[in-house]
Amino acid sequence: MPQVITTNLASLNAQRNLNASQSSLSTALQRLSSGLRINSARDDAAGLAISQRLTSQINGLNQAVRNANDGISLAQTAEGALQESGNILQRIRQLAIQSANDSNSAADRKALQAEVAQLTSELNRIANTTTFNGKKILDGSFQSQKFQVGADANQTIDVTISDARATALGNYSYDSTNNTAAQGLEVAAAAGATLAANNFKAQAISINGSLGQATISAATLVAGTTARTVATEVNNVTGSTGVTATARTTATISTLTAAGTYSFNLYGQNTTAVQISTTVTSTSDLTALRDAINAQSGLTGITAEGTGASLTLIQAEGFNIALENVIATGGATLNLTGGEGAAVTLGSAVGSDSSTVGGQVTFNSENAFTLSSSVAGAAGGLFGAAAAADAGVTGTLAAVGSVTIATQTGANSAIAVLDAAIQKLTAIRADLGAVQNRFGSTISNLETTSENLEAARSRVRDADFAAETAALTRGQILQQAGTAILAQANALPNGVLALLRS
Template identity: 50%
Template structure:
């Protein structure tokens, strides 16, 4: 190597190495001081971008978990208040049962009704004062609210809380179909099945044979009610089957010959009938009720009433051979044989208003359910509970049962949403934990590695300083040549 004075290449090389080791040590010291491998974009631009996205996700997940916890707190607040409402309703029902007892005097029932009024007022007070963070939960204004339970938009859980005031609990929307009577009975086998015709709240009802009717078995009250109830989870409408009744008219004195009266395919045996009072015809009908599913009784006007309590169809047949008229409402002895069917009715109930989009008609289906929107009526609500008479108390028991069902349903829904929130929180915390671990592997400094790197750079820096000092002495050798 040439000996020069103007350019000290050895010194420049030593300076470069010393600068590099100093810079590297500065980076190492920064990492050790902050605990982070990435302190600026120049350390790892791609890693910083990835870690920032992860940070966004982690912070969103953590906040979502807090939101879900708030949802649990809100649901617990509402559910706790409904527990008190349940207690009040249970006491109201006890009072109603007590008032329905015939041993109570008018003053007794007045005292029971006074306590009932106070309990009803307490139910309203609970509903009006139950709040969470300023939101009223049970007065009917809450409706449906969404809880943000994710780090991104539209990741929500909807919470619906119906009102639990005395005017809402027990209230219902209802309608009862019109069935056929003896006077407008249809020819057996002529009815069109309502299967796939009736539509409630946008859902088409499917009916199947009721398993007991001897004719038109898919059109009976029993069959229609079963079809509606099978889809009640979707429509939110239930059906109660009513007893099928056939008013046969008054019984005249005569002899009912064999084959002259056939009920649901069973021949009523020959019997001598002297009139209403002896009950011979009723006895003959009731003797085979286990086969027909139909019983006979007299109403207050001495009309013979046939009843199928399970809602099956009542099929009435005659042979038309004899000439003596036995029943004023149904010709047992006509010029021709008859084979008719009487169809019962169903009562539709919904806690909220419901729509019968497509109805069915008696002329073709045996009963009429009119297409209409059926609104909620407060007639049966808790606010109208009256225990001043035994009759009113009996009605109140039914209405309070429905109110308790309303509250039980509300509490069940709130319990279910709490379970869902808890599951969501577990998912969120697990995801946040895993993302945090992944981010740590990208941005956090490895202290073992960095301290080793620090030691290496310190040695290089000390060595570079010593070498630089020696390199700077090289031009001094030129002076020796000048002496």
């Protein structure tokens, strides 16, 4: 090998290896000091891109957890306010029960109504002032609000909180007694009329409620259908509509033209005639007739109320009330009046007169609903003469804000409204509880997903301290050795001087 001094190849080689070991040592030091395997794009370009995508997703999931926790906080705020609203409704109902008792004077009921007015105002105040982060949440404006619970766009949970004001809590209802006389399930128009002539024609009824829509066919609601059957069929589809129905038949016996013996066959839930016969001593005192009817209540399901010149007959299940073969001594007569007020005069010496009174159907729901019939009201449809075929009628809201317990009648009506309001408020609270549980499940899932993505990112991005420590030690040894060897390599040209001296 020639001896040269211009080019020291050994030194150059030692320098190159020393630089390489220095770079490896610097990389090891950087990774150990930062804890990251990837500190710049040149460390691992593909790994950097993957870790950045994972970081975006992890950050999004962590924020989504905070969003869901905000949702829980909002629901808890609303539910806490509704708890006090429920206490107020219970107190108003208690006052209504108290007012319904006849031991109260008019002044007592006025005082009770004054407290109801104050409680109703407080109910409205709570609903109008309960806020979360400046947003009202109980006044009906919190509709379909979206909570972002995912790392990507449109991964949301929709939350709606129903109106909890006194003007929105109550019972939606429609009563078939809204019909005009002789329409729908009402009194037969003339003495001797049969049930089929009671003007209820075969018809389909459509119900559109909060849960959906359902139709009861005309094959089910045939001509002459009783109120009880209508209510039963409506209740059979309650799960699809959210609308329930009750049936009740009322009729009035009045205007007896003379004292004497009255007898007739009475039909309610019974299909076999039950004869009623009694002597009325005074047209202004029908106690004997009332007692005779009530003595057969076990068979007919009909009860009679009243002590004066008129009796109210009640069939609480909605069966028709029919009087058949009415016989009165001396040609006396009586009037049979249906729930609408249409009256039929009955009575003869031979018992040829008869008439039937149909019942009233009341539709109820916590939420708004509409009803329609395939038959116009004037032609025997359920919903009155004013309603054309397939024309809808709407349930009317009896709200807590409009209840009055200043009278016994008002107090009794208020109880039903308050029961519905309490049930509605309970349903709102139940929805909020369900939302909180859903958010809780969402948080658990988000945290699990975030944890797994953190692990995936760690495998891509984080430094392996065992490997990097070994690399550091290796780099340090190579640095020391390289430095020593470079010193020796730099001294090699000195051998040429020995030749010059010789």
